[in-house]
Amino acid sequence: METTAFNLFKEYGLLGLMCGSVIFLLFLVVKWTLQTTKEIMNQSAKERECWRDTIEKVNKSIDDHSTQARMFHETVNDAHKFQRDEHKEMIKQLGEITITLGRINGYKHE
DSSP: OOOHHHHHHHHHHHHHHHHHHHHHHHHHHHHHHHHHHHHHHHHHHHHHHHHHHHHHHHHHHHHHHHHHHHHHHHHHHHHHHHHHHHHHHHHHHHHHHHHHHHHHTTOOOO
């Protein structure tokens, strides 16, 4: 009985054996490439998840900051409105005082 490898060698010769070896090596390279690609894809998925969490935290921080800034500006606007109203009242009173002092000093109001 002859072995199968020997039969293949007898039938195809040295060139057939070399072609078979090259095809086997290419198969191993493709298998290794697919395994490496699978590992890279898993690593990329973990990295994307980490970045997604980080971006969500940054967005939450920005939203919180925007809310606090809005509240601060509303408070400041209320305070400035109060000051403007006081200044308008003070200017009105100053105008009345000026008119009164002018009358006391003999000026006529026009």
